Amino acid sequence: MRKLFLVVVGLVLAVVGAYLAAGAVASPVIEITAPGEYAGAAIAVEGTVNTPEAPPVAVQVDFEQDGARTTVFSGTVSGPLATTITRESAPGLTIQSGQARIIVTATRRVWGIRDLQSEAIANVQIRLEKPRVSVVSTKHYINLGGSEMIVYRATPFDVASGVRVGDIEYPGYPAAGVTADGVTITDPDLRIAFFALRYDQDVNVPMQLFARDPAGQEATGEFDHLTFPKPFKRSTIALDDSFIERVVPAILAGTTEISPEGATIDQYVAINSELRQLNNARISSMAAESSPELLWGGQVFHPFTNTKVEAAFADFRTYTYQGKQVDTQVHLGFDLASFARTSIVAANRGKVLFADELGIYGNCVIIDHGMGVQSVYGHLSSFAVRAGDIVEKDQEIGRSGMTGLAGGDHLHFTMLVSGQMVNPIEWWDSHWVADRILRKLK
Ligand SMILES: [Zn+2]
Incomplete structure (x- = not known):
């Protein structure tokens, strides 16, 4: 009887010891590199899930917004993690503009007796409203080495926008910043950009309006323009x-x-x-x-x-x-x-x-x-x-x-x-201004 008791105690101690020892094994380490602060309708989730011995571990990615949490990915990962969350990622999943959380959970089973779990969270601002940009002003004439101004509309209000001439970007500014005689601008979506055709650019270089939101989504818009070569001395x-x-x-x-x-x-x-x-x-x-x-x-x-x-x-x-x-x-x-x-x-x-x-x-x-x-x-x-x-x-x-x-x-x-x-010759010319x-x- 006493012998049996000792065996049982011994087994219990062994199991407890093994369980505790399993806990000392390294938990998975999760690193989330994307999304950043902002994302659009397709949310790229990127990062790594690692353990020192690198066995594949069970990974689950959840999307949480307005208190509703949905699992959008589950699988085994060893090293890089890359998945994209869209409306199709899970039945009934809704993604709305506003704050959301991406929760990555990694679970490592040690010796079949104990799960070691890690969690990492990324907070992200979802932006579903696509940037838009369209020209308002007409007749844009640009001399080689000269300047021009354009009036356009860009939304939503916080997009970075302007004119791209070749690979050079010229930022636009809210038109409300204009104070000049006979000018009243109240439309909050109107923007103004001064831009140039550099003396060393091709007169046929592409020119377009752009609007880019913090999530990296971009819209472009065409505008009528004529360019004129200028001989330089x-x-x-x-x-x-x-x-x-x-x-x-x-x-x-x-x-x-x-x-x-x-x-x-x-x-x-x-x-x-x-x-x-x-x-x-x-x-x-x-x-x-x-x-x-x-x-x-x-x-x-x-x-x-x-x-x-x-x-x-x-x-x-x-x-x-x-x-x-x-x-x-x-x-x-x-x-x-x-x-x-x-x-x-x-x-x-x-x-x-x-x-x-x-x-x-x-x-x-x-x-x-x-x-x-x-x-x-x-x-x-x-x-x-x-x-x-x-x-x-x-x-x-x-x-x-x-x-x-x-x-x-x-x-x-x-x-x-x-x-x-x-x-500067254009800026000195009252007709040009x-x-x-x-x-x-x-
Ligand atoms: Zn000089």
Whole structure:
């Protein structure tokens, strides 16, 4: 009797011991990589379910919304987990816009006596309303290197939308951000985008409207447009020692971005190419700080008349030194010369984003006019404004000079549309502003 009792106790202890030992085996580890924060009608669930010894484990995926929980996947998984939840995933499953939970459960059976279960949850915002985009304005004419504006409608309210020209995206802004004479916009779905045809793009490059929601769902829309090629000037600049010996040390002293070695001409070429690229990237990055409001009220941009145009937009330049070609660059602005230290004014109302030394541009001011439109003033000898200042049209922002890569006292002026340098000549033309911009706003 006593012997039997001991055997029973021994067996019980063995089973309990085995059960406890089974619990010490690693539980499955679940990692969910998708969905992210948002998903559409088809919810991709991706991730991994792993154990150190990698036996297949039983996995169940549940979809839970408004208190209703439905199993949408069950099977065995060893490693990657990938399934897509749709209305067809389970009979009677409803998926609605709004908050939902994806619950992944993995169960590992250890020695046939104990289940080790892990659970992971992903919270996701379901968006069933598809983005929509459609053009409102008509007659879009775009010159090579020039700008254009479009009025369109995009829904739902929080889609990212705009114009795509080739692989360049120009963001649109709520049209409610427009304050201009004779313009009243109340439709909350209306958007405005300024866009450009870069000087180096094909005139037949595809252009379309887009609207993309946070779940990654995208709609596109066509709009009527005509593009016009523009001939750009080609010129040769012969570099001489007196010029490069003046500008190279001064520019290198003011930058930590490049430190070229070698002869002065090699350092010059590094400044003209590498530093130019870095400076242009810095200027382009200012687009992210553009105001969603049209800050300039629809007035034509100050045309800097009474100046001599020394170079125009998209001048293809070949640089020679001692009779040999050393570099080629495209000059993406106007060079406007008057007398030394002449007053330089803001071309239009806006906010100063930058007033500092900027490599080849020397002392440089960048003004944001809102909705991606900005203006750049280079080679100044002095500043009359600071970053953060609101400036009115024709307000002095500094004096002209020859800082940076400048052969003599002049203003380097250019316009930007969402970080792309565009021909300012259009913005100086009151007919262009009236027809291309104000007509569409009205
Ligand atoms: Zn210039």
